[in-house]
Amino acid sequence: MPQNALRQYLEYLKNSGIKELYRPESSKTITLDKLQEKYADCTLCPLHTGRIRFVYGEGDSDAKVMVIGEGPGEQENLSGRPFVGKAGNLLDKMLIAINLPRKDVYIANIVKCRPPGNRNPEAAERLACMPYLVEQIQIVQPKMLLIVGLVAAQSLLGNTNTLQWHRENKHEFLGIPAYVTYHPAALLRNPNWKRPAWEDLQAFQKELEKLP
Ligand code: URA
Numbered sequence: 001m002p003q004n005a006l007r008q009y010l011e012y013l014k015n016s017g018i019k020e021l022y023r024p025e026s027s028k029t030i031t032l033d034k035l036q037e038k039y040a041d042c043t044l045c046p047l048h049t050g051r052i053r054f055v056y057g058e059g060d061s062d063a064k065v066m067v068i069g070e071g072p073g074e075q076e077n078l079s080g081r082p083f084v085g086k087a088g089n090l091l092d093k094m095l096i097a098i099n100l101p102r103k104d105v106y107i108a109n110i111v112k113c114r115p116p117g118n119r120n121p122e123a124a125e126r127l128a129c130m131p132y133l134v135e136q137i138q139i140v141q142p143k144m145l146l147i148v149g150l151v152a153a154q155s156l157l158g159n160t161n162t163l164q165w166h167r168e169n170k171h172e173f174l175g176i177p178a179y180v181t182y183h184p185a186a187l188l189r190n191p192n193w194k195r196p197a198w199e200d201l202q203a204f205q206k207e208l209e210k211l212p
Helices: 002-015 028-039 048-049 073-081 088-096 123-140 151-158 163-167 184-190 191-210
Strands: 065-069 105-109 144-148 172-175 177-182
Touching: 048 151, 065 088, 065 123, 065 151, 088 172, 088 184, 088 191, 105 123, 123 151, 144 151, 144 191, 151 163, 151 172, 151 177, 163 177, 184 191
Parallel strands: 065 105, 065 144, 144 177
Antiparallel strands: 172 177
């Protein structure tokens, strides 16, 4: 709708006593919500036995950027939301630093249930959960993927190379450019990695700004 017509329409609504407008949920959001509900009782791998909440993913279903982590930790298992613990707080700050508020991205993990004691998810667990992530990517259709951490990078890109190799090379997943940086939990453990992580994020931002 042209801006002038939109302004007139809003003025008309205001004069009619309408004070609030609700944006209808996008069909992508509805689809993702339905799938989350459908999969919440998943028993495809042993991780379900320790599950409190199935952590499907959340965010803007039309996001240009999808952030992909490893799997839920304790706080995520309790809340059902990805990246809400200490690592999540740092992830939020990392995103803000590149002008990308959390509300503007979609966030998901390789596995949707917490591995006991925060161990790495095993190959069979990652494999069992992968169709859920592939489906999320196909629905959201992000333009760029930001993969955080070695486990997520190796799982998604199907190799056993180092984090450095992943950071230094170009990747694609399902035809979408994929960038790898440190997991925020690793940055909390080793602050020396914050500088190279910042360089990764700046390079990512530069590519993001090139998008139409
Ligand atoms: N670490 C992850 O990889 N994902 C989360 O959701 C939380 C911590």
